[in-house]
Amino acid sequence: MRYLGIDYGLRKIGLALGDDGSKIASPIETVKNDEHIFSSLQKLVEQEGVESIVVGVPVQEKASYSTKQFDLTNAFIDELEKQINLPTYRIDERYTSSESKRLKKEFGAPAPEDSLAAMLILQSYLDELA
Numbered sequence: 001m002r003y004l005g006i007d008y009g010l011r012k013i014g015l016a017l018g019d020d021g022s023k024i025a026s027p028i029e030t031v032k033n034d035e036h037i038f039s040s041l042q043k044l045v046e047q048e049g050v051e052s053i054v055v056g057v058p059v060q061e062k063a064s065y066s067t068k069q070f071d072l073t074n075a076f077i078d079e080l081e082k083q084i085n086l087p088t089y090r091i092d093e094r095y096t097s098s099e100s101k102r103l104k105k106e107f108g109a110p111a112p113e114d115s116l117a118a119m120l121i122l123q124s125y126l127d128e129l130a
Helices: 037-048 068-083 096-107 113-129
Strands: 002-007 012-019 024-032 052-057 088-092
Touching: 002 037, 002 113, 012 037, 012 113, 024 037, 024 113, 037 068, 052 068, 052 113, 068 088, 088 113
Parallel strands: 002 052, 052 088
Antiparallel strands: 002 012, 012 024
């Protein structure tokens, strides 16, 4: 099965692709979060044969779910599920932003931090499938 990983942000959204055969996620791009986001995602889903979507949800250190970003992310996911008729999974994205910054700094990863965060979110999900 082919997956799209999403790191949601108010201005930009990081994207990654992976599959359950190889169990490897790869960053692909960062896109603007604008009025065309759902049509852009639908086009990508069709081009890449995506069958499921994994979105990172910002959970606080003590598993608190009451932050503004959490609410905005869930509103995005709710609309995503309406616009794109695919199974969508929510996964804890804790530490993915700091880890993506570390990958850029220590290893010079060429991908944007947001798409690296999407890769980490999706990789975490794929690892759980094992």
